[in-house]
Amino acid sequence: EIVLTQSPATLSLSPGERATLSCRASQSVSSYLAWYQQKPGQAPRLLIYDASNRATGIPARFSGSGSGTDFTLTISSLEPEDSAVYYCQQRSNWPMYTFGQGTKLEIK
């Protein structure tokens, strides 16, 4: 079973700063990795799929990179509304979806 490990657990940054979130897989997942954003009291929202493709309606300040076992979600210039928990997800162990434990992003 492939395990996803996200780091850091919590990130506290100011508006306008750049955020870099990491997701590491215990085995290669090729480029089949997705990122989700979950704001308090809301459902998760798909942000990035296939490691680097933005989902419909996602602002250009969100970008993803990586392949194999190491992936990064970058938010280029933070907005106050980017405060959320971010999860990575893979499905190499079909049909099971596996999620990372999440990174909480706080905007100061």
Add this chain to the structure above:
Amino acid sequence: EVQLVESGGDFVQPGGSLRLSCAASGFTFSTYSMNWVRQAPGKGLEWLSYISTSSSVYYADSVKGRFTISRDNAKNSLYLQMDSLRDEDTAVYYCARDQLELRLDYWGQGTLVTVSS
């Protein structure tokens, strides 16, 4: 506009049963596989169950033998029958649309299930 609306969450005692529903609209429901995912209070996301367009079903080990996923394409609805509920099943339950067997592109708002004596 794609919409998924869950219902059926409630307070139930351990050992009890509950049936969750997910009403889908804004897309051709019968052509998409669907999933249930839950989130315990203050915790991360846990995938529970998958149903294909042909109604093949799969479950996480944590719910296998206790939960049953089903769908009614005529009613554009997804269901989760939950039996033998335990305290640790307390969570918000989400239905989510499967995209290309790789990701979950739309999620409902969730329904809260509380299991407690």
